Amino acid sequence: MASPIAGLPIAVVTAVTKEYRLGQQLVSALRGVDLTVYQGEFLALAGSSGSGKTTLLNLLGCLDTPTSGTIEVLGVKTMGASDTEAAHLRANKLGFVFQNFNLIPVLSAVENVEYPLLKRHMTARDRRERAMQALARVGLAERMMHRPDELSGGQRQRVAIARAIVHDPALVIADEPTAALDKKTALEILDLLAELRSQMGLTVVMASHDPLALSKASRVVEVSDGMLVKGQS
């Protein structure tokens, strides 16, 4: 597939609402959100805890579906997509970085990075090569045989980033990627994300309330009480 032209919309969110049932109560997590994510940008969703930024991130990552409104990610309308279509989109076009790294503990660093490639028709050798390249990109080539519990927090997040980029995704979704890290390591991770973005032409959408993280973004959209209050376009 040809790379999207720089600056073109990669994800479009239109009048999206998301409601949850919490016991007898209906909670509105998002109330009529409109947002466009452009190819190549480093977009940060800022906001306090419970503001709705993670919910919006989950919708963009096709991990959840909106209650109403439409979301189009890389030309796919996620509202009507089947579970398999959504899984296919996540597997091929999206990369995920989580706050708690979410590595599979029984797999080594390189095996964790290989995991998204299992869904591709690749030989084991090619898979391993791609995973090693991704680990080299994040500076962890020497630790590739180590299991997550043998790595520091920063190293684990680097493995998670390598896993997120190994299949050349069009969009990387990062949910509070520095929240579990100390300031120095957080800065290293943010620099790494920014570097990969410029090197690979990645589009990154990150949810964070860390001012340091927000300072690295090319655009910051503030989410408050389920609505976008600043930086929306």
Added chain:
Amino acid sequence: MLIRLAFRNLFRNSRRTLMSLMMIAGGFASVVVFQGFAAAILEDIRWGAVNSQFGHIQIASQKLWDPGSDDVFRDRQLEHPEELKEKIASLGDIKSVSARQFFYGLASTGEQSVSAQIIGFEPHLETELISKEMIIEGVPFTPPTKSGQTIYEAAVGEGLARLLKAKPGQTLTIIGQTADGGINAIDAEIKFLFRTVVQEIDDTTVYVPLSLSQKVLDSDGAERVVIKLKDHDMVAEVLTKVKAVLPDGTQARGWRELSRLYNQTERYFETQNAVVAGIILALILLSITSTVGMSVSERTGEIGTMRALGDTKPAVLRLFALEGLLLGGIGGVIGAILGYTISIILTAVKVPIVLPGATQPIPVRVTHLPSAYVLAFLLTVFAAFLATMIAARRASQMNIVDALKKNV
């Protein structure tokens, strides 16, 4: 890599996996040992039925096995057993063909008289009917020196001998009703006392040479012709050939059709084995469902991650199914080794058991049945797979966002 992942997942909680493996292996071994034990008992009964009772095939008058109300003694007899024996002997695959006579009569030592079943047979042809090992006192029958020679000898079962106070060397008077309805009495020397494995035989039976029984009944006929084969597995084939050459009014039956004990025991073991297999299946199901259930709970966050990374619901199910199959497979292999070892030990230790109606204990034996190993393997792998799928279904249906919030 999926197999590697499934394998490593299995041993995350090695104690729990070990418990499951023990459960599976124990279930496997139970099936193998139970079935092997049942097969060994059936083999013993089959041996007894063929060698001590029926031979492989018997031929008799149709009226012996399907009697009518107006039948007389002669209707139940084979009139020319020698001719029939010759015809059968020429069929091939035959080890021996001999004739037997049977009647109820009175056995008397002069001091005591007891009703008994008198079995006339050809000792030189049916050497296993009363083998040397069964003789507890005395010496075997004298072999006939010429055809048709009457040997005036008898062998008395241990229990019957006790009632008669009979000893080898004494004279036993055998009194029976002749074919024409008269009463006949003939004296014979007690050559030996015998003990078979069947108490009923030992308590009621007098064995005599066929010629002597024919003399008592004043008949040249025989009640049945007994065929022993060279190869046990040839019964069905030879039976078909025998049936093709039978004279009118006669019938041939295989030992399985004749041995009620074998058929009843076989049915009993079939039921018992099915119940054992059912219980084991249920135990394995319960054990693994709970084990995998715990594993699913502990790995909820991880399942969310796998789904986020693009795994479909069936892909998650496949991973757990693979874990179930591995668990069942490894448990099955351990179970096979365990079952084989227990079978060898049990057979070597020779624990004595007394079967119903038997006179003496026989050592427990466990036969190695390949079919039992195959059944046990299928059973355990199926149970492990099914149990895993039940638990894993929940995992695959999880909401990704909710799953991601758990225990990462």
